[in-house]
Amino acid sequence: MLLSLDMQSETPIYVQIRNQIIEGIASGKLLPGDTLPSVRQMASDLGINLHTVNKVYTLLKQEGFLAVHRKSGVVVNDYKEFKVSDSFLEKMESDLKPIVAEAICRGLTKEKFLEKCLNIYEEFQDYQQGGKKG
Amino acid sequence: MLLSLDMQSETPIYVQIRNQIIEGIASGKLLPGDTLPSVRQMASDLGINLHTVNKVYTLLKQEGFLAVHRKSGVVVNDYKEFKVSDSFLEKMESDLKPIVAEAICRGLTKEKFLEKCLNIYEEFQDYQQGGKKG
DNA sequence: TATCTGTTATATTATTAATATAACAGATAG
């Protein structure tokens, strides 16, 4: 699981890491049961502070994507068991709304917008089918 | 054009205002040529500082949604003239990516995700057809 | 025992968000 950070981005690096881990799970690069490096190891690899990584792990635990076992360390949860919660749908809608609004303002047709959404969704699936590890 | 702020939200209020104005333009509540209140007036209405509103107007000018004429004040641009720029498509894709990834992780099917996107898009259009001012 | 793990505590620095006060120049109404 390779992570790349953009230190110039306005997106906080702990959010960048969180998103890339979630994208890794969505694409199948990270499978249930897979372990992640220790907070100190990942911090060292990325050249950042231990607490920034710890913040990500704590956040992803709260969101249900990761679990920590004293024995096996930080482990990816079985996301197949997740329910589509109402609170997530509400959050997703409020996140999508300004993006859709701007797309409309900038002249993106409904068809082209939906095609873009479809492409992004299927890119994650493509990886899953292209081999569990490559 | 009514604006509502959530002072408890983690979304900065200048971003909340920006998004609501863009959503107003997308839905047709704000039409090209419509004027917005002065920075001092809107700040007073919302109970916030003049500079916070000025930050929004400056941002929306840079993004091309508003123009300022010494004479007529702050005016909504003719967004029909907008081109779908590559830079916007790239920004939209990078904004959508983590949302789609989380949707997949949480078990939202492709069909249900696209349906949600479609609904949001059409909600803006519904308002346009439902009367220019109501 | 020594080391690695997640976790917690405390403190500091940097950046951003929001506010406060003030001023300037162009436009405008009386």
Add this chain to the structure above:
DNA sequence: CTATCTGTTATATTAATAATATAACAGATA
């Protein structure tokens, strides 16, 4: 002309967040 309203700029301060630094604790492990 005067007074007022406009966007705009400057400067400063406060509050909150992001990121870092150093340290320690307890469980697991070799």
